[in-house]
Amino acid sequence: MTIMAFLFLFFSTLLFADTGEEVLLKQAKSIFGPLPQVMTSEKNPITPEKVKLGKILFYETRISVDGTVSCVRCHPIGLYAADGLRKSIGNNCKVNPRNAPTILNAAGQISAHWIGNRADVEDQARQSVIGPPSFGMLSYEAVEKKLREIKGYGELFRRAFPGETDPITVDNLAKAIGAFERTLVTPSRFDSFLRGDMAALNEQEKRGLKTYMEAGCIMCHFGPYLGGQTYQKSGIFETYWKYTKSEPIDEGRYVVTKNEADKYVFKVPIHRNVEKTPPYFHDGSIEKLEDAVWIMGKIQLGKDLNKTQVEEIVTFLRSLTGKIPEDVLTVPLLPSMD
Amino acid sequence: MTIMAFLFLFFSTLLFADTGEEVLLKQAKSIFGPLPQVMTSEKNPITPEKVKLGKILFYETRISVDGTVSCVRCHPIGLYAADGLRKSIGNNCKVNPRNAPTILNAAGQISAHWIGNRADVEDQARQSVIGPPSFGMLSYEAVEKKLREIKGYGELFRRAFPGETDPITVDNLAKAIGAFERTLVTPSRFDSFLRGDMAALNEQEKRGLKTYMEAGCIMCHFGPYLGGQTYQKSGIFETYWKYTKSEPIDEGRYVVTKNEADKYVFKVPIHRNVEKTPPYFHDGSIEKLEDAVWIMGKIQLGKDLNKTQVEEIVTFLRSLTGKIPEDVLTVPLLPSMD
Numbered sequence: 154m155t156i157m158a159f160l161f162l163f164f165s166t167l168l169f170a171d172t173g174e175e176v177l178l179k180q181a182k183s184i185f186g187p188l189p190q191v192m193t194s195e196k197n198p199i200t201p202e203k204v205k206l207g208k209i210l211f212y213e214t215r216i217s218v219d220g221t222v223s224c225v226r227c228h229p230i231g232l233y234a235a236d237g238l239r240k241s242i243g244n245n246c247k248v249n250p251r252n253a254p255t256i257l258n259a260a261g262q263i264s265a266h267w268i269g270n271r272a273d274v275e276d277q278a279r280q281s282v283i284g285p286p287s288f289g290m291l292s293y294e295a296v297e298k299k300l301r302e303i304k305g306y307g308e309l310f311r312r313a314f315p316g317e318t319d320p321i322t323v324d325n326l327a328k329a330i331g332a333f334e335r336t337l338v339t340p341s342r343f344d345s346f347l348r349g350d351m352a353a354l355n356e357q358e359k360r361g362l363k364t365y366m367e368a369g370c371i372m373c374h375f376g377p378y379l380g381g382q383t384y385q386k387s388g389i390f391e392t393y394w395k396y397t398k399s400e401p402i403d404e405g406r407y408v409v410t411k412n413e414a415d416k417y418v419f420k421v422p423i424h425r426n427v428e429k430t431p432p433y434f435h436d437g438s439i440e441k442l443e444d445a446v447w448i449m450g451k452i453q454l455g456k457d458l459n460k461t462q463v464e465e466i467v468t469f470l471r472s473l474t475g476k477i478p479e480d481v482l483t484v485p486l487l488p489s490m491d
Numbered sequence: 492m493t494i495m496a497f498l499f500l501f502f503s504t505l506l507f508a509d510t511g512e513e514v515l516l517k518q519a520k521s522i523f524g525p526l527p528q529v530m531t532s533e534k535n536p537i538t539p540e541k542v543k544l545g546k547i548l549f550y551e552t553r554i555s556v557d558g559t560v561s562c563v564r565c566h567p568i569g570l571y572a573a574d575g576l577r578k579s580i581g582n583n584c585k586v587n588p589r590n591a592p593t594i595l596n597a598a599g600q601i602s603a604h605w606i607g608n609r610a611d612v613e614d615q616a617r618q619s620v621i622g623p624p625s626f627g628m629l630s631y632e633a634v635e636k637k638l639r640e641i642k643g644y645g646e647l648f649r650r651a652f653p654g655e656t657d658p659i660t661v662d663n664l665a666k667a668i669g670a671f672e673r674t675l676v677t678p679s680r681f682d683s684f685l686r687g688d689m690a691a692l693n694e695q696e697k698r699g700l701k702t703y704m705e706a707g708c709i710m711c712h713f714g715p716y717l718g719g720q721t722y723q724k725s726g727i728f729e730t731y732w733k734y735t736k737s738e739p740i741d742e743g744r745y746v747v748t749k750n751e752a753d754k755y756v757f758k759v760p761i762h763r764n765v766e767k768t769p770p771y772f773h774d775g776s777i778e779k780l781e782d783a784v785w786i787m788g789k790i791q792l793g794k795d796l797n798k799t800q801v802e803e804i805v806t807f808l809r810s811l812t813g814k815i816p817e818d819v820l821t822v823p824l825l826p827s828m829d
Contacts, residue, residue: 212569220576226559231550231825238558246584431828441829482822486815487569490769491779 174351177363184366187344188377188425188475192260192335197275199332202313207333209309209485210326216282216299218289219244224278224330227253227287230481233429233474234337239437244289251403252437257477258425260335262381267419267435268406269384275331279323293323300326305488339426339475354472361469364462369454379424379473386418387435390455393417396448397438405435428471442467512689515701522704524715525682526763526813530598530673535613537670540651545671547647547823548664554620554637556627557582562619562668565591568819571767571812572675577775582627589741590775595815596763598673600719605757605773606744607722613669617661631661638664643826677764677813692810699807702800707792717762717811724756725773728793731755734786735776743773766809780805 191199210216211224227241227249228234234255241253251267256274265271271280282288282296290296300306300321307321313329314320343362345353354362365371374380384406387393394402406415419435432438433445446466450458458466529537548554549562565579565587566572572593579591589605594612603609609618620626620634628634638644638659645659651667652658683691692700703709712718722744725731732740744753757773770776771783784804788796796804 209569212567214567214570215575219580220574221564221580229550229552230822231547232552233824236558237553242557242559429827477824482824484568484820484822486571486820489767 174359177359178346178349178351180366181362182347184371184375185343185347185379186377187347188258188338188340189261191338192258194260194273194275194331194335197328197331197335199335200313202315203329203332204336205485206309206313207329207331208481209487210330211333212485213487215303215487216288216290216296217244218291222288224256224281228256230477233257233426233477235430237431239432241286243284243286247286247289249286251435252432254422255426255430256334257337257339257475258378258381258423260331260337261378262420262423263383264420267422268409269420270409273331274334275327278330278334279327282323282326296323296326297321302490303488304491309488336478337481339477341425341473341475343472344475357465357468358472361465361467361472364465365469368450368456368458368462368466370449370466373421373453374424380421381423383421384415384418385421385453386416388417388452391452393434393452396451397434397436399434399436399438403435424470425473426475428467428474442470446470512697515697516684516687516689518704519700520685522709522713523681523685523717525685526596526676526678526715527599529676530596532598532611532613532669532673535666535669535673537673538651540653541667541670542674543823544647544651545667545669546819547825548668549671550823550825553641553825554626554628554634555582556629560626562594562616565625566594568815571595571764571815573768575769577770579624581622581624585624585627587624589773590770592760593764593768594672595675595677595813596716596719596761597675598669599676599716600758600761601721602758605760606747607758608747611669612672613665616668616672617665620661620664634661634664635659640828641826642829647826674816675819677815679763679811679813681810682813695803695806696810699803699805699810702803703807706788706794706796706800706804708787708804711759711791712762718759719761721759722753722756723759723791724754726755726790729790731772731790734789735772735774737772737774737776741773762808763811764813766805766812780808784808 193199197203211228214220214223214226217223222244226243227236229236234257236253239252241249243249254267259265260274263269265274265277271277283290283293288296290299300310310320310325310329311317314325317325342353342358365374373383373385376382387405388395393399404416406418406420407413409415427433428442431442432440433442439445439448443463446463447458450456450463531537535541549566552558552561552564555561560582564581565574567574572595574591577590579587581587592605597603598612601607603612603615609615621628621631626634628637638648648658648663649655652663655663680691680696703712711721711723714720725743726733731737742754744756744758745751747753766780769780770778771780777783777786781801784801785796788794788801
């Protein structure tokens with residue numbers, strides 16, 4: 154037995170020995186931690202006026218090149234802000250390169266998009282309006298022109314960005330949408346558990362949490378969002394394509410960095426609301442959560458998780474389905490053209 | 492002077508002489524009448540369970556052929572349930588033949604669609620799911636299969652249609668969506684006025700109402716919805732295309748009846764929320780409400796309405812913007828796949 158193996162066994166015993174619920178809670182607290190109230194940003198302080206405008210802009214189709222695309226197109230709130238498609242379809246039926254991640258709890262992650270080619274939610278909003286497969290506008294100026302043509306936006310932008318002489322800009326659009334998205338936090342029973350309410354999870358869910366930690370899912374899926382904090386190669390023990398038959402092969406973060414080490418590397422997706430946002434993986438190739446869990450075990454952890462383990466993990470994952478804030482569940486009325 | 496002309500003048504004087512607000516109210520009451528609470532149907536009684544299911548189905552994209560189309564696609568609530576496009580774009584970027592009318596207050600009309608080729612809102616919902624440019628599904632069976640694949644619908648359909656052994660049918664989908672749409676009534680200040688609150692409209696709006704009646708708009712735009720009760724030829728005094736340059740020429744209700752008399756005949760659109768639902772006319776060819784009013788005067792009434800008259804009418808029309816029910820302004824969470 155090597156020293157490493159010995160240490161592993163020693164700490165495993167220490168960490169995962171079934172010494173009662175208090176230990177489980179202590180472990181979980183050290184690995185996850187409950188969600189924040191909102192996901193703050195020093196660069197973009199959240200104000201009610203920005204959030205109000207951002208929510209309206211989130212539904213605004215009239216600033217897309219074909220008049221059909223708003224943020225809601227790929228992030229419908231009723232589907233937990235993902236669209237249920239393998240890959241989203243934007244303006245003029247253009248297919249997006251990857252599956253649309255939910256924007257619920259997105260602002261707390263290290264970056265936006267699967268390959269981290271958007272710095273944050275503000276950057277994601279900013280680039281989406283001119284993204285060829287999303288809103289498809291040809292320039293920021295063209296977007297700003299469209300915004301100015303909708304008379305009601307003048308007052309809304311002035312209130313959200315007081316003191317600015319010409320507040321209708323894509324930069325401010327991005328800040329407003331970003332501020333709205335920073336409120337999209339969905340606490341679940343798991344957060345109550347992490348705060349000490351042992352009864353918030355039932356026995357099956359606690360067993361699932363234990364299996365989730367023991368199996369090693371937490372190597373990537375840690376923190377309040379259970380993921381979203383690191384990049385990781387998709388396919389460590391076996392190739393990703395062996396089980397998903399994805400076509401074409403996606404080079405992942407390599408597309409951004411051109412660094413060989415980033416080939417097939419993706420941002421680790423979060424597990425908040427995961428049961429509500431199929432299909433799974435960057436290419437949306439897997440429909441069932443059970444299949445996604447088993448494949449991850451095989452290719453990321455080198456483990457052939459048995460049926461019971463998979464079921465236990467899925468049971469825990471379902472406890473991460475959270476409450477969407479009431480405010481977010483109302484539809485904003487969009488400003489009139491004149 | 493012919494007898495007809497004499498009678499017209501006589502009754503005009505009687506009806507429209509400026510004999511005070513009470514007369515205006517009396518005239519308006521006889522022509523319009525306030526909106527009902529809901530738009531009932533003997534064939535499809537409204538129940539809370541049907542409305543709940545109908546609202547969920549209204550947002551359901553997963554039953555369309557490309558997974559992107561729900562009722563909301565062409566009827567987003569935030570844009571007063573119209574989409575702001577000349578012609579709606581459905582599955583796989585297919586362009587619909589005509590402008591999408593708002594579904595607010597739609598159930599109170601004689602039929603659905605511009606050419607009346609849908610009997611009622613239930614029929615419209617039923618046919619939309621297999622409509623080639625809308626949801627694009629190939630058969631009702633295919634829609635029902637998709638509905639059954641979404642596990643959560645079982646319970647929702649059973650509750651909405653109690654006692655039925657196999658309630659997941661397109662017929663029931665249509666009834667549920669219809670029941671939801673029958674609640675989409677948007678009373679405005681005009682209804683308060685019609686109920687006797689003289690101060691509900693301001694002086695400009697009352698003058699506009701008078702002009703609206705005197706100019707003859709009410710020949711077609713009568714009843715609680717200010718339209719939607721009759722079919723009418725588009726272009727009586729001059730051809731429609733002279734002012735709108737529409738291409739190609741739409742034969743209207745003739746497409747349904749193959750009756751020569753129905754050429755260029757359309758259902759009279761309603762004026763409820765009209766300021767919120769540009770662009771105008773069956774082909775969405777006109778963007779400004781002022782232009783639409785002036786063109787209607789020219790081609791339907793043979794009148795060259797002056798700027799003041801147009802402005803007065805538009806001022807009145809804006810008073811028809813109503814309140815969307817609170818319940819309708821919340822987003823339903825859609826059932827999970829499993």
